[in-house]
Amino acid sequence: MIVLFVDFDYFFAQVEEVLNPELKGKPVAVCVFSGRFKDSGAIATSNYEARKLGIKSGMPIPKAKEIAPNAIYLPIRKDLYKQVSDRIMYGILSKYSSKIEIASIDEAYLDITDKVKDYYEAYQLGKKIKDEIYQKEKITVTIGIAPNKVFAKIIAEMNKPNGLGILKPEEVEGFIRSLPIDEVPGVGDSIFSKLREMGIKYLYDVLKVDFEKLKNEIGKSKASYLYSLANNTYAEPVKEKVRKHIGRYVTMKKNSRDIKEILPYLKKAIDEAYSKANGGIPKTLAVVAIMEDLDIVSREKTFNFGISKDKAYLESEKLLEEIIKSDKRRLRRVGVRLGKIYKSTTLDNFFNNV
Numbered sequence: 001m002i003v004l005f006v007d008f009d010y011f012f013a014q015v016e017e018v019l020n021p022e023l024k025g026k027p028v029a030v031c032v033f034s035g036r037f038k039d040s041g042a043i044a045t046s047n048y049e050a051r052k053l054g055i056k057s058g059m060p061i062p063k064a065k066e067i068a069p070n071a072i073y074l075p076i077r078k079d080l081y082k083q084v085s086d087r088i089m090y091g092i093l094s095k096y097s098s099k100i101e102i103a104s105i106d107e108a109y110l111d112i113t114d115k116v117k118d119y120y121e122a123y124q125l126g127k128k129i130k131d132e133i134y135q136k137e138k139i140t141v142t143i144g145i146a147p148n149k150v151f152a153k154i155i156a157e158m159n160k161p162n163g164l165g166i167l168k169p170e171e172v173e174g175f176i177r178s179l180p181i182d183e184v185p186g187v188g189d190s191i192f193s194k195l196r197e198m199g200i201k202y203l204y205d206v207l208k209v210d211f212e213k214l215k216n217e218i219g220k221s222k223a224s225y226l227y228s229l230a231n232n233t234y235a236e237p238v239k240e241k242v243r244k245h246i247g248r249y250v251t252m253k254k255n256s257r258d259i260k261e262i263l264p265y266l267k268k269a270i271d272e273a274y275s276k277a278n279g280g281i282p283k284t285l286a287v288v289a290i291m292e293d294l295d296i297v298s299r300e301k302t303f304n305f306g307i308s309k310d311k312a313y314l315e316s317e318k319l320l321e322e323i324i325k326s327d328k329r330r331l332r333r334v335g336v337r338l339g340k341i342y343k344s345t346t347l348d349n350f351f352n353n354v
């Protein structure tokens with residue numbers, strides 16, 4: 001198996017930089033303001049300049065501002081990052097393998113076993129993917145290529161940012177011997193301290209302890225996981241995941257906040273999204289407005305039953321009205337995002353009460 005793992009660099013902050021290139025080179029932190037008091041909330045992520053100053057993901061915002069008062073603190077814009085992510089995942093990465101597992105907003109595993117004949121070609125493919133993502137989205141990513149998913153992820157981690165790392169089969173044994181155990185995904189602080197007590201420093205050391213003892217200490221599934229990694233039999237397949245959301249957005253001829261003008265575009269986006277859903281029926285519907293200054297505002301509603309296309313026309317109009325009422329700006333693009341998409345064979349039941 002050859003797995004190619006992609007992880008987008010300092011993702012949320014990088015999207016902010018791409019949208020506002022003046023931020024480049026300055027320390028930038030993306031914040032989740034919780035709104036309970038001024039600056040309550042946490043840092044979602046920061047760019048590498050901010051990290052050098054000590055700003056880390058998860059840090060309380062006031063603490064970050066204390067250590068780096070002059071850094072730039074931006075509010076999180078999840079819809080925007082999701083759109084960029086979708087374009088990279090579905091528009092670029094999916095072309096390179098249909099066996100693709102989208103693990104999070106900024107991570108994907110591709111099984112490229114059948115796409116390349118050796119690791120040299122895999123490396124070339126990795127370069128090509130990096131180039132295409134940069135050329136189309138101006139986003140840098142780090143890629144790890146290895147004989148299994150976990151090693152591919154670790155290799156990427158070691159090569160961040162803007163890196164491309166490769167672990168060939170003949171290098172695996174040495175890698176296992178020298179890999180610090182806390183660099184293995186899934187080994188958190190509590191497991192790490194238990195393993196250390198058993199004398200396990202490197203992944204290879206797992207093989208030196210009695211498996212029964214390992215099981216008793218950290219549980220069966222973690223023990224088997226680490227054991228299979230250490231003896232190089234780990235072979236979890238890349239799980240093809242269906243997309244959970246479908247988004248379709250249309251740019252209008254001119255910016256507008258006149259609902260009659262906007263509705264035909266919204267209808268077009270709905271038609272396209274439903275055709276993309278290919279018979280799947282969503283339970284959540286969001287209207288997304290990209291404002292004239294490219295800021296994004298959205299309203300979402302979740303239903304207990306599947307939303308037919310006609311119902312989507314109706315409900316999206318209400319959501320659009322809410323957006324226009326709550327915001328003074330004109331819209332530049334408008335679209336919908338369908339979520340919780342189900343493919344049901346018992347549609348009668350599914351549409352009940354719609």
Ligand code: DCP
Pocket residue numbers: 007008009010011012013043044045046057058106160161
């Ligand atoms: N994220 C978050 N809160 C956290 C950690 C992460 O909201 N505590 C978000 C913001 C990140 C994104 O998830 O941009 C991806 O997380 P990563 O751990 O991959 O971190 P980054 O992409 O920001 O940085 P790196 O360059 O280290 O991958």
Ligand code: CA
Pocket residue numbers: 007008104106107
């Ligand atoms: Ca990540």
Ligand code: CA
Pocket residue numbers: 007008009010011106
């Ligand atoms: Ca990342």
